[in-house]
Amino acid sequence: MLDLLIIMVVLTNLRLLATSRIESLISWAGIQGMVLGIFALLSRWKHLEPDIFVVGLAAFSFKGIVIPAMLFRLVVAVRSKREADPYVGFIASNLIGLLAFVGALWLGHRLPIPGNDMSNLVLPATLFSIFSGLFLIISRKNAISQVIGFLTMENGTFVLGVGTLYYAPFLVEIGALLDILVAVLVWSVLIRYMNRAFHGITTEQLTKLKG
């Protein structure tokens, strides 16, 4: 069951790499968030403590609902529908993603988490999520795509956090989730400013400061 959820995280990552529509990016990121929330809850189902319950619920609602909602409103506000022309095309992105997943699997076997009794896929999924997030940030030009990339990266770390028995203390996880929420808030404000100042939210225009 847990493996299935982890596979779903991987698949959503691949989907994120393949889509050009901003709205679908946001939805898939939201779906990934929900999957993670469920994953957090299920991973401790047998002896569910209140704090892990809160973390799982918070992850589900923040990552799966609140943040996507904020981003959807943002898309409406800035009227940016598509990732126009990314540095790396979508099919190529997907192929690279697949390759990266193979690499992540290999790396995960090289670096097994000692005494992990949950799933061998946790570390590969973490690494792959981080890779996907980074890849989104590097290869996309649309500011919202980059935000999604960051979220994906954070999701990867979350997988590691809750995917093993040795998760971080409650306050840390909640703090991290809150930080991400505020970060997206800051970003959405920034993107609105950008849209006003640059008449668009592609980062191609943001190359004046250099040298």
Place this chain on the structure above:
Amino acid sequence: MTNESLFGFIIAVPALSGLLGRFAANQTRALGFALSGVFLAALFCLRAIYLVFNENQIFAYSDWIFLDHLSAWHLVVLILVFCQSTLFAIVYFGEEMREKKFSLAQARTFAGLWGPAFSAMALVLISNNLGIMWVGMEATTLLTSFLICIPLSRDSLEATWKYMLICSVGIGFAFLGTMLLRLAAKDLPLDLNQALLWTNLMANTRFLSVPLVKAAFIFALVGYGTKAGLAPMHSWLPDAHSKSPSPVSAIFSGFMLNAALYCIMRFIPITEEATLHSGWALRFLVGFGLFSVVLSAAFVLFQQDIKRFLAYCSVEHLGITVLGMGLGGFGTFAALFHVLNHSLAKSLAFFSAGRLGLAFGSHNIEKMKGSFKISPVWGTGIFAAILVLIGVVPFSLFISEFQVLKAAIDNHQIAVVIIFLTATGIIFAGSLRYALPLGIGEPASGIETVPVKKLDAFIVALPLLILLILGLWMPKTLQVTLSRAAAIVQTAKPIIPHFGPTGGK
């Protein structure tokens, strides 16, 4: 006052002042809130520092919060830089207000974020829990991002965007590093809530899984290193520094970078202990340090914007600090000393650059010629600050650079010595070429002179005085504090650096 309430105040007071400032009635009052919040918190910090010097370590909130010599030392730098910057903010925004360029909305943004930024940085320093430390670090990123674009423009937006994105990615890595460390500590016979505490990790390094600790260190180094502006992760730094208002640039360079470096300093002893002091972690630090110095040497030569130039200078000095850390032994001592010296000098440099920028209406070095004639105070400030930064005697930055050099030579690191000296030599040449016309050139006509004010003179004189005194005389207490702090990073007994006969015999 209990430790709990003391630390509570340190975090809460500035945060509260931010809240008040957010809804202040006018600009002056907003600045007043920021000022009082920071200074009040500074008083509490002083109390905490005093306690540490007496009791060595203080804990609170079931050990989640603690202060030892390393963090107390950084706290000293924090309050110095923040108090100075707050005073300068009053000068700076006061001048902007006079020119009707500082709106109420901007004042509210500033006051609303300034105090909380202090809280976040203080939280980084006082938290024993590495996760909370990370939360604090991420919070500084979020809180300071809007400080950059207080003067809203295309450039400042671009800078903010880059800052947010790059630092968030970096901080994301740092979070992964923290998580990996948590995983490495799985065998620790500890309660869940106690497992990420730095003191506990340090006490049980032999139980840690070495490959995971190594991975954690790498992630943390790259992650926090991004925030600290180590090359090649530094690219946000010149943009953010050059586009933000000068008080903000000052705390960026003067303390935020150090805060990130402080986080790395917490990871160093764990890694070194776990890898049995094989110098595994230190190699990376030396590498990053040297690379930062060399890279900034390249960029320092080709700058037009003074704040951008100063930003690259920060990359250099953070590089020197990291280099000192990496050299270990006495180098750590030197690096910690360098932190203070650099912060004082760099914040002064940003103050002067900012104030002069207002006077000249530009931050272009070419256009800022002859600042002595335009403003004797700030002209002295920028000229002296650049001289201090390039290591001119009798200021203490010379001493700390000397100590780093000594550490390198004593370690028989010939290549390090050569690269370090060459790169700093190039930076010296480049910086001095900017500093001279900036100070003593002939100003273009039609630029108003800046009247001399007492507050201005104080802001310029205080750091210079401290740097001067420390350059000629390094009090025993300071040496003891620094060696204790260095001993924390090195997990060694504090060695008070003295060989040869001591004075007074």
Place this chain on the structure above:
Amino acid sequence: MITNLFHPLLALIFAPLMRGIINKTKAFFAGRLGPPLLQPYYDLKKLLKKGCVYSKTTGFVFVLAPVAGVALCVLCLLFLPCGNLPALISFQGDLIFIVYLLGIMRFLTVLAAMDTGSAFEGMGASREVAFSALAEPTMLFGLAALARKAESFSLTPMMHRITAEVWLTDAPTLAMVIAGLLLVFLAENSRIPVDDPATHLELTMIHEVMILDHSGVDLGFIEYASALKMWILGSLIIGLAVPIRSGIIWADIFSVLVGLIALAILVGVIESIMARFRMRLVPQLLIGACIFSIIGFLVQ
């Protein structure tokens, strides 16, 4: 002690004669009768009787140079041995002292020339310093070669040790050094091929043009000083070229006197059969002289 004074006194008396001999020799080659042998003495007598005319531009330095010149040359004479007859004052390094005394004399002459503000005299001064800057190493190098040979660098022991036997063993060294010194002699005394004392075109002069504005007593001092200088440099060469170290005072003095007369005749002959070099060739000539000295040093 008294005997040591003979040579300086001799020089003071006979120095102007050398110029008379040179002129007579030149006249002989030109088929003229020429001025009397003692003409330099008549000139001196006449000049010392006259008053002076000074340029309005000139000042203290202009007056100082001639008198100091004579004083310097007189001092130099005290260091000169004569055959085996020791000099009045002798110490390790006296030859350096002589070179530097001649140097300051030249320096003052140059300053005096520049004091007039005349372009012609400036030209002469400029040439003088340039050529002497090249002549000085030659001279010191030649003396160093001798010092190495004689294992002493004081003139008296040096002359004492360079005897006819040394000529037998080390002829090449001595010959080369003498050749170098001879060229220096010609250059320093403003003789052909470096300078032509008889020319009447200011543009081509070196020494003569520098003293254009001196008159009367001052000119007399200058003429006398240059005669002494010729004697000083000449007796150095003769000391080497005529290795008669009899120890008998009169014989030594006589040999030097004869040698100097021969040298004067030689100079007269050179001036009669050679033309003055072009100015830009003079440095090459002096560097050539230096090379003579260096070879002289190396071959021993």
Place this chain on the structure above:
Amino acid sequence: MTFLLVATVLIFLAWLLRLLKPEDAGIFSVGSMVLSFSAGLVGAVQCVLTLTGSCEAFFRMPWEMPFATFVLRIDSLSAFFLLPIFGIGAIAAVFGSEYMHSPHEKSNLSVSWSAYYLLWLSMILVVLAADGLLFMLAWEMTVVSSFFLVISGDGNRKMHAGWVYLLASHLGAGFLLVMFILLGRETGSFEFASLSKAADFSNDFRSLIFLLAVIGFGTKAGFMPLHVWLPEAHPAAPSHVSALMSGVMIKTGIYGLIRIIFSLGMPVWWWGWFLLLIGLLSGIIAIVFALAQHNLKRLLAYSSVENVGIMTAGLGIGLLAVNSGNHLVALLGFSGCLMHVLNHAVFKSLLFLGAGSVLVQTETIEIDNLGGLFKKMPWTAVSFMIGCVSICAFPPFNGFISEFMIFMAAFNAVSIADSLVAPGILVILGLSLIGGLAAACFAKAFSIVFLGNPRSYHAVDAKESGKAMRYSLAFLAISCLILSVFAPVFLSMPFAVVRSYAPLTSIDLSGFAAETARVVGIVSLCSLALLILTAISVLFRQFRLRNREIGSEATWGCGYDQPSVSMQYTGASFAQPLTELFDGVLGIKHESSGGDQYFPAKASYESHINDLFEKMLFIPAFRFISDSLHKIVWIQSGVVQLSILMIALTLFLLMIVGLF
């Protein structure tokens, strides 16, 4: 140490007076002047006491600074170098108190005086410091304080001058830092007292230290090609500061070099050769450059490089002699070097002060704009002339004594010691060439500035400077004579220093010393005799001229009776035969226009000269560094994606390096 303490207090008091009323030219200025002068006197007394009694004195003070101790020590070597510091420092302060009030100087007086007294004090500290870090702090303080003096002026090149100066000093100091840290590492302490342990280290290590010292100290002293800052900084600084910098400060470089060499024990064979060649090349090239300069102070600066070259050559032959066991030559070489340090301090400051006097009165320092100042400024002119004669090493002044001693070392080497023939002959060749060129150079400098007719309006209205300036010039000029006439008395000072050199301490040098003193004594007497002979011939001339007619006419112009001032020879044309000869080194750029038609209406000619090493070595090197560094500027392309890619790649690389 009591005298030193008193002197220091006096200096501080003098400084205080300046700070109290910087603009005042009355009682405060005079008071400060008197205090400075007495400080110089008191300090000099201590030096003489130390040198004659060779009593060393220590002073320790608690100093909270890692690895450092506040130890001052005065031994013969430091006392010897302290002497000119006190003397020239005092005289320059006296001179400056009038100079700084002249309308020509526009710098802030309190800053300028503070920097001056700081420079003076830190130089005192440099030679007294007996701890590596303390030494370096004092060393850098001399640089910083003089840097402020260099940039305080009003010249158009002050910025470039300041840049070159501070940069060169910094780079030099870098080498010194490495040297001291290395020594500290091996000997276990930065204190100079432990330096003597270095004598036992391997040849390679000692040679490394030696090389670092030569580069580091050589930058200060002005060894070619590290001299480039001198001709920039000296003209830019106020003249009394140039005097102090050129006369004394660059000697601290020689001091440091000797201090290190003396503590390194028996020299390795090539050290002497290295110094000898550096010295001679510096000397020859620098004097050629001096000859070609148009700016009087620049000319003097190059000549300082030349004189440092002479000192270094003396040091070099001394070291070679120590190596080959020829102690007479060693004594002569070292003490010649040291005496030249002292002598050069006196006459070079005299010349710089003279140049300052000219600068104040004429507001220009371009040689070809001056002329005819002798009659207008007789004090300055006569003193300057004495300085010129001294620096050309002509008797009867002091320059000759020291050069004579180095010559003696060389001639001794040539005539007595078989192993030292080659260095001896090189020194003879080099020194004689330098001597001839120096004579040409200073004949030019003196005659164009002071003789003939004024070449521009600047020189027409010049007047003699005031008392303070006049008397300080006269004081130094008389010192030149005293140092020559009483030279044997002063010789005991360098001898005391040489005896402290470890390889020579066990050797009885008194015979050699007595012989040297005897010869120098004769030279001094002969110098005196020269003065007397000149006096006699002056009397004779007066005697001949009494009752005679003395006429006054225009200069003979070959029949042309309307000579104008512009017809005079200029400095450039005076030096032309020699500059043409050395054109390969100088690379003079000529620019001329007009003058090639049959009836030229207007013609102009200009020549420019750039420093050989600046042009051929430093500018290309800097350009190379800058160009190659410029190649990596693309990293900061401004594309945020690229920045993040860089971070990711760094992480990846670190993972590979760190984990596998």
